[in-house]
Amino acid sequence: MEGTQIKKVIAYWIQGEISSFIKVWLSAYASLCYCYFAGKTLPKGAARLAAFLPVVALFLILPLQLHSAHLSGTTGFFLAWLATFKLVLFAFEKGPLSIPSISLLRFIALACLPIKLQQKSLPSGSQQNGKINPSKKALLFALLLKIYDYEEYIHPRIIMVIYCFHIYLSLELILAVAAAMARGLLGVELEPQFDEPYLSTSLQDFWGRRWNLMVTRILRPTVYLPVLDCSSKILGWKWGSSPAVMSTFIVSGLMHELIFYYLCRVKPTWEITCFFLLHGACLLVEIALKKAVNDRWRLPRFVGTILTAGFVMVTGFWLFFPQLLRCKADERGLAEVAAVGAFVKDVFRALNLTIHS
Template sequence: MLGEINSFIKVWLTVLTSLCYCHAIGKVVPKGTKRLIFVLPVVCLFLYLPLNLYSPHLGGVTAFFIAWLGNFKLLLFAFGKGPLSANISLPLFVAVACLPIKIQQNQPPKSHLNGHNKETSSKSYRNGQNKENSSSRKSKEGPVNYAIKGLLLAIIVRVYDYIEFMHPNIIMLLYSLHIYFLLEIILAIWAAMVRSFSGLEVEPQFNEPYLSTSLQDFWGKRWNLMVTSILRPTVYEPTLSFSTTVIGRKWAPLPSVLSTFVVSAIMHELMFYYLGRLSPTGEVTWFFLIHGFCLTVEIALKKALIGKCQLPWLVTGPLTIGFVLGTGFWLFIPQFTRCKVDVKAFEDYAEVRSMLKNSSEKVLRILSAK
């Protein structure tokens, strides 16, 4: 574990150095192809760095932050788009580039992190953030809510001791809840830390996805919102602009949505490769292609039947969650066991417990000696 922590520190020192370079490049190289040429080596480096980590917690978070979110932000930055700008301060540039955070819409960051004026902050926000109201929404979940989810997560980890007596579908349901609770708690901790230090707001990753009324609601407004906000300017909007000239504004969202899910499938395959170092089977790709196709059909039906048919949540809610869980159990969740993420995670938990136990015993011995 100590060796993994040392590798983690080295990886992130490299990330910080690389982002300082990108910030300097932005000041001297104009946006466009020239800046892209200078940024591409960093993009390639960010794709390589997660390969130095094997822990699903340290490696998985690093891969998500830099190989996906960070790289997409840097590619936008190369063309003068997105949340990154050479006009913002270096600490702010680094924080926004390597963490899933956004600048608060109505309140500029604190002066010790941000050395630019309100106009620059507002411009950066408008260029890189979701235009919909959901992007500026702060998480409404309080500490009690997170405490409950933390307790449920601890119960799930304890229940794993009896996993050999469980039905495979129950195990996959536990894995699904584990992933959801763990991600939300980790990102809530990030949110509290970043907010207290800099005035920046961490982009909420989830918005009660179990209350989704449709696939469009689930993927667009409730699940993995940081990914949604970064895929919109990098994939959806360019495809939408092109499709509008070909098939018109009304139906242009359909190929745009499908192409967005294709890119998401590729990036998820990459994330699983980082976690398990195994060749992809294509099941994750099929999961996102199926959802992309079904969401496209859903949007088309809504456009064709607008105002004519409105099903209640009691019907659409269970259907949506049932479809997501059913396809997830079939194609997505089994990849975690295939990559042995569960085994590696339990090993991490055991090593952390051992380290904490040894540390507490040393502290008690020191106190008793006094």
């Protein structure tokens, strides 16, 4: 990473990005306070939804006030996707925001953070079998960042594989920080957002039970179940799930297009939507094959894991990552990480000089 690029990023952040970030989130918190009290006074249904629509529109606009890859991307995910979908559910007295007697602080945290409260605390160590703990993931992430310094000596396909792990680990760490903040504010245990997706044995396992579980939880009541209810009345229960699955993947693709727009600020190429359409269609084929063999025959677990990881990576190289790479979101993101690292080093250096002077 060139020193001049890092300096430009640092200068830009000093000139107002952090200030804009604070203003964006203060606006979001104020809007959620309004929704909280509106939900207390308005009956569920059209009236409450109409009251929430201006906030939904605001949440779609707010990420455009940010320009750094990390801040605009995470803010877009938290507000434009999770918070808006949760507010739509709340308008009809559904979803996590409809918990009786929920406090304002908990309402805000549940609305804009990718968390779900656990009913009971899990026994210590009950989830750690075969998993990598967060500290090791943070170390792996740091090592990946260091590898980019030697990018010119590494084959591009290997870099793409590294980038897959980079995306996963960065999301894991960002969501872990958000969950930790909520844990500190609310004093509750929180469910994990990922369940080791690299151990997936099928696409159904990957998308339904392991990858970004908060998105799965929010898409199921907002898209999958309503479409399933309608399509089953027309096609019957045997075939009604197919339109529901495809609708869920289409909505996910469109929301990813929106997040990518926040990151890149360029006209969509619809490659991301094609990625999710492809995975939705392949998932339907997988479900049909499982029904056909009726669980009489299964692939060995390690074979299923290799095939699933390989399919996700190959299709990601083809359709998911190119738009990010064309707009240099990866370079911007690395520059921002380097900028933060340089800033922290300068702070510690200044403190050290102050202590020893």
